[in-house]
Amino acid sequence: xxxIDQPTEMTATEGAIVQINCTYQTSGFNGLFWYQQHAGEAxxxxxxxxxxxxxxxxxxxxxxSRSKGYSYLLLKELQMKDSASYLCAVSREDSNYQLIWGAGxxxxxxx
Amino acid sequence: EAQVTQNPRYLITVTGKKLTVTCSQNMNHxxxxxxxQDPGLGLRQIYYSMNVEVTDKGDVPExxxxxxxxxxxxxxxxxxxxxxxxxxYFCASSFIGQGGYEQYFGPGTxxxxx
Numbered sequence: 001x002x003x004i005d006q007p008t009e010m011t012a013t014e015g016a017i018v019q020i021n022c023t024y025q026t027s028g029f030n031g032l033f034w035y036q037q038h039a040g041e042a043x044x045x046x047x048x049x050x051x052x053x054x055x056x057x058x059x060x061x062x063x064x065s066r067s068k069g070y071s072y073l074l075l076k077e078l079q080m081k082d083s084a085s086y087l088c089a090v091s092r093e094d095s096n097y098q099l100i101w102g103a104g105x106x107x108x109x110x111x
Numbered sequence: 112e113a114q115v116t117q118n119p120r121y122l123i124t125v126t127g128k129k130l131t132v133t134c135s136q137n138m139n140h141x142x143x144x145x146x147x148q149d150p151g152l153g154l155r156q157i158y159y160s161m162n163v164e165v166t167d168k169g170d171v172p173e174x175x176x177x178x179x180x181x182x183x184x185x186x187x188x189x190x191x192x193x194x195x196x197x198x199x200y201f202c203a204s205s206f207i208g209q210g211g212y213e214q215y216f217g218p219g220t221x222x223x224x225x
Binding site for chain 1: 142144151152153154155156159201205207212213214215216217218219
């Protein structure tokens with residue numbers, strides 16, 4: 001089976017850096033996704049990792065370690081608009097589009 | 112503009128009254144999916160479709176039906192809604208192929224069944 005764990009809520013300060021962790025237990029998967037979801041809105045794609053290592057995209061970076069069953073999303077130079085939920089999802093072993101989703105981490109940014 | 116649309120955005124209904132939530136995408140995506148989102152839980156897949164006339168159950172299909180008669184449309188049907196189907200529903204679509212493809216989500220439909 002597959003299970004994904006993320007912290008329920010985190011708080012950070014505007015301008016700072018925050019790391020949101022995601023651990024998963026799965027028998028196999030193709031890749032790991034991160035999505036952002038503002039309150040009351042649809043999720044939007046942030047990143048996709050298939051290989052171990054860090055993928056950087058502007059202020060956001062995502063890291064994957066397959067051997068440790070671990071990923072994180074790193075947000076730098078936090079802005080108030082980064083207040084949102086961040087969803088971690090892994091694709092099923094036999095499919096890149098069938099995803100198992102974590103419950104999400106609500107990130108609160110304070111001035 | 113590339114987008115996924117859903118209608119209605121908000122719906123309050125009563126137990127047992129059949130309803131349909133429409134979903135349409137203009138990106139020529141093969142894959143379409145319906146999710147429900149409840150507090151404290153991750154997105155849970157209801158049904159998905161790999162292409163026209165090809166649909167399959169997700170993790171929580173009970174009480175729902177879907178159809179895929181055209182590539183762009185993927186309606187969700189609740190034949191006899193019950194209060195436990197009160198939820199936020201999202202339709203999503205993506206390409207199919209090798210590599211990781213992002214899913215594009217509709218704006219969501221907030222359904223309340225009394």
